[in-house]
Amino acid sequence: MERIVKMTEAEYERFCEFRGAEKTVRSLRARMDMQRAEQEKLAQAVDEAFDMRIDGSQIIVLDREKAAQALRLAAEMQR
Numbered sequence: 001m002e003r004i005v006k007m008t009e010a011e012y013e014r015f016c017e018f019r020g021a022e023k024t025v026r027s028l029r030a031r032m033d034m035q036r037a038e039q040e041k042l043a044q045a046v047d048e049a050f051d052m053r054i055d056g057s058q059i060i061v062l063d064r065e066k067a068a069q070a071l072r073l074a075a076e077m078q079r
Helices: 007-049 066-078
Strands: 051-054 059-061
Touching: 007 051, 007 066
Parallel strands: none
Antiparallel strands: 051 059
């Protein structure tokens, strides 16, 4: 079904502005979701690569490959 809506030029301009803002919000939400996924991936890599004493006095590398992956992920997030 197709509708024809009549509106003034000012109303149409406001409508276009609203649609632009709506697209911007969608884009920002998608970007935030991607960043959240990257952060979770980094957290998992760090958790698998390192062990830390409860008091924070010592950090032990459990897996060098996972540690290197964690560093790469952290560097990518800085870009």
